[in-house]
Every structure is written in C-alpha cells, then in structure tokens.
Amino acid sequence: MKGRPGLRDAAMAILALIVVLAIPLLHRSPAFEDFIIRLSAMALFATSLNLLVGNTGMVSFGHGLFYGLGAYAFALTMQMTDLPLPAAAVVAVLVTAFGALGVGAICVRLSTDYFAFITLAVQMLFYSIIISWQSLTGGDQGLRGGIPRREIFGFELASQLHLYQFCAVIAVFGLLALRHITASPFGQTLRMIRDNESRASFLGIVMWRARLIAFTIAGAFAGLGGVLAALFVSGAYPELADWPNSGQAIFAVMLGGINSFLGPVLGAMILLALNDVVTRFTEYHGLVLGMVILAFALGLRRGVLDFLRLAWPGHLK
Amino acid sequence: MKLEIKNLTKTFGGVRAIDDISLHFPSGSLSAVIGPNGAGKSTFFNLISGAFAADSGEVLLDGRNILRLSKTERMHRGIGRAFQVASCFPTMTVAENLMASVTAHLGRWGNLACRFPPPGVRERADTVMELVGLTQVANVRAAILSHGDQKLLDIAIALALEPKVLLLDEPTAGMGPEERWRMIERVRALWEQQKLTLVFIEHDMDIVFKVASTIRVLCYGRVLAEGTPDEIRSNPAVIEAYLGTEADAA
Numbered sequence: 357m358k359g360r361p362g363l364r365d366a367a368m369a370i371l372a373l374i375v376v377l378a379i380p381l382l383h384r385s386p387a388f389e390d391f392i393i394r395l396s397a398m399a400l401f402a403t404s405l406n407l408l409v410g411n412t413g414m415v416s417f418g419h420g421l422f423y424g425l426g427a428y429a430f431a432l433t434m435q436m437t438d439l440p441l442p443a444a445a446v447v448a449v450l451v452t453a454f455g456a457l458g459v460g461a462i463c464v465r466l467s468t469d470y471f472a473f474i475t476l477a478v479q480m481l482f483y484s485i486i487i488s489w490q491s492l493t494g495g496d497q498g499l500r501g502g503i504p505r506r507e508i509f510g511f512e513l514a515s516q517l518h519l520y521q522f523c524a525v526i527a528v529f530g531l532l533a534l535r536h537i538t539a540s541p542f543g544q545t546l547r548m549i550r551d552n553e554s555r556a557s558f559l560g561i562v563m564w565r566a567r568l569i570a571f572t573i574a575g576a577f578a579g580l581g582g583v584l585a586a587l588f589v590s591g592a593y594p595e596l597a598d599w600p601n602s603g604q605a606i607f608a609v610m611l612g613g614i615n616s617f618l619g620p621v622l623g624a625m626i627l628l629a630l631n632d633v634v635t636r637f638t639e640y641h642g643l644v645l646g647m648v649i650l651a652f653a654l655g656l657r658r659g660v661l662d663f664l665r666l667a668w669p670g671h672l673k
Numbered sequence: 674m675k676l677e678i679k680n681l682t683k684t685f686g687g688v689r690a691i692d693d694i695s696l697h698f699p700s701g702s703l704s705a706v707i708g709p710n711g712a713g714k715s716t717f718f719n720l721i722s723g724a725f726a727a728d729s730g731e732v733l734l735d736g737r738n739i740l741r742l743s744k745t746e747r748m749h750r751g752i753g754r755a756f757q758v759a760s761c762f763p764t765m766t767v768a769e770n771l772m773a774s775v776t777a778h779l780g781r782w783g784n785l786a787c788r789f790p791p792p793g794v795r796e797r798a799d800t801v802m803e804l805v806g807l808t809q810v811a812n813v814r815a816a817i818l819s820h821g822d823q824k825l826l827d828i829a830i831a832l833a834l835e836p837k838v839l840l841l842d843e844p845t846a847g848m849g850p851e852e853r854w855r856m857i858e859r860v861r862a863l864w865e866q867q868k869l870t871l872v873f874i875e876h877d878m879d880i881v882f883k884v885a886s887t888i889r890v891l892c893y894g895r896v897l898a899e900g901t902p903d904e905i906r907s908n909p910a911v912i913e914a915y916l917g918t919e920a921d922a923a
Contacts, residue, residue, distance in 0.1 A: 362788050541784040541791055544773045548782075551762035558722075558754070559777040559834070560745040569783065 365535050373528045380517055387632075389520045393588050395621075395628055396527030397423075400581030402608035402620035403534050404574040409606070410614035411538055412570050413550035415468065418475030419605050421459070421482045422575040424597020426452045426582025428486065428493060431592040434503045441513070445583045449576050456575020457568070464567035479599055486594045498593035503586065513587060523584050530580050535617055537573060546570055578605075607645075611652055613659025622661050674735045674751055674837040674870055675700040676721070681730035683720055683894075690716045691727070692894035698838075698872055700735075703864050705885035706874045709915055712891040714874045715757060718840045722754045723747045734838065748778070753836025757843045757874075759823035760830075763816035767807050767826055770815055771798035774833045798833065804866070805829045806859065821852050825859070832863070839864075841873040845880065853877060857884055878916065882906065890915060 380389060401423050408414040430448035433439060439447065463474045486493045494500050513519045537543055545566055548556040557563050586592050595601060604627065605620075612623025630648060634641040656663045676698040683691040690713045698704055706714050719725040721732055723744030732740045739747050762770050772790040775797045776782060784791060790798075802808045805825050810818060815826055824844060831839060844860055845853040857880050864871040875881050881888060882902040890897040890911050897915070898908045905911055 536788075537785060539788050541776050541781055541787065541789045544769070544789040545777065545782040547765065548762050548773050548777070551764050552760060555756075555760045555762070555830070556777070558724075558744060558748065559774050559782075559830075560748055560780065561777050561782045562745075566782065 361539065362536065365539070366532065369528050369532045369535075373524060376524045376528075377521060380520060384517075386516060389516055391628060391632065393516075393520055393523045393584070395624055396523035397581045397584035397588060398604075398608065398624040398628060399527055399621045400530045400534075400584065401578050402605045402612070402624045403531060403617075404577035404581065405605045406609045406614060406620045407534060407538065407546070407570060407574045407577075409609055410619070411543060411550065412546040412567065413468075414464070414567060414570070415472050415606075416475040416571075416574075417472045417599070417602055417606070418459075418477070418479030419574070419578055420597055420599060420602035421475075421479040422452050422456055422578035423582040423585065423601060423605075424482065424486070424592070424594070425455050425575075426579025427586035427592040427596045428499065428582075429579070430583040431499050431503055431586045432492070435499070435501060445580070448583050449579045452579025452582070453572055453576035456572045456579075460568045460571035460575070464571055465564050476599060476602070479597065479602060483594060483597050483599070486597060493592075493594075496594055499591045502590045519587060523587070526580065526584060530577060531621065534577055538617060542566070542569070607649060609659070611649065611659055613662030613665075616659070616661035616665060619659050619661040623659060626660070676838050676870055676872070677731075677733040677736075678721070679731040679733065681717075681720060681732065682728045683716060683725060684728055689894050691720060694730075694891075694894070694896055696889055696896060696899070698870055700870055701868055702887060703861070703871050703885055704873075704887045704889060705881045706872060706889050706891060707876070707878075707881055707915070708891035708897070711893075713894040714891055715842055716894075717891065718754060718842055718872075718874070721747075722752055722840060748834055748836075751835075751837030752840070753831035753834050753838065754840040755824070755827040755831045755842065755844065757846055759820070759827040761815045761823060761826045764814060766812050766814055767802065767818070767822075767829075768795075768798055768811040770826055771801050771829055771833050774798075774830045775801075778834045801829050801833045804832060804863065820847055821856060824848075824856065828860070828863075832867070836869065838870045838872070841871065843874050843876065845875065845877060853880060860884075 376392060405416065405419045408416050426448050429451040430444055433444040433447045434441065459478050463471055466474055487496050513522060545561055548561065549563065549566060553563065582596065585596055608623035608627050609620045610623065611626050612621065613619030630645055631641065634644045638644065678694055678696045681691055681694045682689065694717065706717065708714055716725065720727045723742065727740055730740065731738050734750055734752065739750055742750070762773065765773065772794050775794045776791055781791055802811055805828060807822065807825055807829060810822060815823065818826065828841065828844065841860065845856050848856060860873065861884055863869065885902065887899065888902060888905045889899045890905060892914050898905060898911050
C-alpha cells in the first residue's frame, strides 16, 4: 500500500504478462489460447464498463455499442486502407472515443434510469444501422472477407500463438492504463460522484464534464476490446454490437465484483469458462448461466472478488 | 469577510419562503439563525451558498454581489457550508474524503496524470483533520463513523476549502445533550482559530443563547427580530412566535 503503488501495479501487470506469455512455451493448448484471446477482449470490455458502473455509478446498458464500433472500425480500416495493424487499431480506438463522446454528450446529463434506457436505445439504433447498411457492413452476415493479416514487427497474426501474445500484451497494458485512471485524482472524482453527487458539485466538480470524460474513456477501452474481438473472429459481426453483448459485460461486472478493479476480469473468466463448459453438455446454456448468476446474486449478494475481499479484509486488493 | 444580505426573496410556487430579508453579518462574527420549522432557515442558507437561485435581492461578500455566481464560484470566493444531514462520501475514509475535497477545490479533479492524492494535498487534509479532531479516525470509512464524527467530517470538508464565511446548518442535529455541547465548543474553537464569519442554524436555545454573539430570528420567511441574546430573550414578538411555543411544547 505504502510507497509507490503505481510501481507495484506495473510490477504485478508485468508478472502476469510473463506468466501468460510463458505458458504456451511450456505447453501448447489451442483451447486455452483461444480462451485467453477471447478473455483479453472481454476483460477490456467489462473493465471499461466498470469504470462507469462501479466507479461512477452510471449503469450503461449500451456499452456493447462501443465494443462493436471498435470491431467494425478496425476491420473496415484494415480492409479499406493499407495502414499497418497498430495504426488501424489506433484509428479504431479514436473512432470509438469520438463515438462515445457524441453519445455521451446526449446521455450523461440524464438521471440514472433514463441514462440506462437511452444508452440502450442508442445501441439498438447502431445495431439497426449495421444491419441495414449492407454495402458497408455486410448486414446481418457480418463483415466478410476477413482482416488482411499484415505482419507487424515480425508478428504474423494468422498464427494463433502470435495472436495470443498480441492480445495478452494489449489486454495487460490496457488494463494497466485503466487501473491508472481509476487510481488518479480523476478516478477519485468519479467515486465522489458515485457516493454523493450533490456534495461533489458543491466542491467545484463539473458533473456533466466529469461524466462525459469517464464515458468517453470507457468507450475507447471497450473499442480496444472490440479490436481484439475483430482479430479473433477475423471480421466483425452485428452480434458484437447487439444488446445481449452489453448484458454479458454487465454479467461479468456483477459476477466478478464492482468494487474491485480486477473483479470484471474475474467475472469475464467465469462467464467465458461457464459458456465453454456448459455448451459442451447442453444446448440450454442460458438456463444454466441464469442459475449461476442467481446463485451469486442471492448467495454472495456481491461479486466474487468483492466477497473475498470482505471475507479476508486486508489480504486482497 | 463580512456578509450582507439585501432584500433577498425566494418563492416556491406562490409561497414566499424568503420574503424580503435584509441582514448584516460583520466580519468575524458568530451568529445564530433561529426560528420555527418552515421559517426558511435552510432555504436562506441555500440561497447564500447558491444551491437555489434567488428571485431577487443581493448577497454581498465584502461589498461584492455574488448572487449571480454559481455555487462553485461562490465557494471559491470563500463561502463554505455544512449540511443539516451530514453530507460526505460514505465509501471513502475520512482522510480520502478530505484529500478528495482539497483536490477538487484546487481544480485538479480532472487530473489523469498522477496518482491520487496529488502532491501537497495530503498535508492540507492532515491539517484539517487535526483542526476538527478527526485524526484518530483518519482511516475509517465515513459510512461507519459515529453520527457526531460524520457531522464533524461534513464541517471538515467545508473547512478544507478554506472558507471565509462558514454556514453550518444545525451542527448539533440528532445529538444527545452532552455531545451537543462538545460539538458546539469545537465549532466555537474553530471560529476563533480560523477567524471565520460563522453563521449557524440551531434549535437548542441553551446553546444559542450561550454561544452566539448575535441572533437572527426568522419566521415565515421574514426577519422577526435580531439582536444580542439578552435582547432576543426579552423580545415579546419572539416569545409570542417562537420561544413561547417552545415552552408550551415542553
């Protein structure tokens, strides 16, 4: 806790990255690598949502819009231009950030309930645009033709191992950046807004501006997750921007714990693992998933990591 | 700083909550505002601090009208306030409450570059904690503080913004008799040390008559009387409208 918490976080991130990168060198498992690739996208998606839900108390039901926007912006940039992959990723994240700025400008002044509804409505609008604008997006078939796999720094992303490494690096650094944001004075400002909006406004915090910045940052990081998702599926599909996908992120946040920074990552892990295991045994995986979520909600009354932190205070950050 | 109110008026849907009030609080004074429930005391504070927009009138801080300024600008000019129901940030510790408030006051709430707290903020927060006597509970979450400590934290947050004029809305609300006196003694000490112009709303008449140097009595949005404790105690209109009914009730 004391001293240089920033350095400690960075050290933990590097350590985690080394472990994840070392695993395929010891043992190759396509299923595990697939899992980590999907987890990187989902972890960024869910953790960025938690910047709104857990940190600021803004429950957005439309976060999938930015995940989908990131995926489409990236895939289209790769298909339509000769930009190298990192540049296309930056373009995609910028497009998503501007998208979030625009949507946020409409939404963030609304009270909690209306904010949730309007974010959902804007997402459905975006989904409809994807479906109808067939010439650009391929409509409900998704963006076909794949993503040109250009080599970057000797990385060949058509290889699963290289894709795995790329996604792990992006996800860890993305999470580290989000961690820094939540630990910054601005992150503290978001908690003030969540705790006591009226007092925060008496202290000189401009409510709509703080919310809009948070919404834009969260959208940008969801877009980064979308970039990874597009790489994984080698294209972009309307499902990425559909509302059940927003629901998945909310589930991940609730399952893992909204008050712990790594809660949504853990939630994403649980959710993906459940999906993988349950779909092997039954086609009614939604039913099983629902029961698990109910068990968590009614049994623990909070996310797993929040629960553990309460059970062993002081041992877990 | 002296605070002057001139012809302040506020209506809520036809009801004159504040009806042409003019009052003068000299620099460094310690004044109480009293009056029956619904007299407009809290509304009066809300108009001065900028939580509500007044219909007409003037609020002069050292001669400059601040009535058209936002509550943030008024805060920067030196108006601080604490609330009737303690208003703090429940999931944060006492120290975090104050550090976050100082950070916001310095205009650095949007800072993304450094870690919280920014340099220099912790020292200021420590000073304020010592001032109000919350140092022992610095690392306790505000939500689990005692009621009295929550009220102190609310005042501490106001003090963290270095106010010149401090408005306290019932600092002793909800406290037992002994705790009340401890609280008001602390408020008095703060007033002396910090050379504040302090105005407080209070229902406990023993406290009011003992502590305040001047008293303003509000009733139905108007100033019923003002003066020293002795003048107020013997004012027939006040006895009729307020003190008398208190005695009847008791």
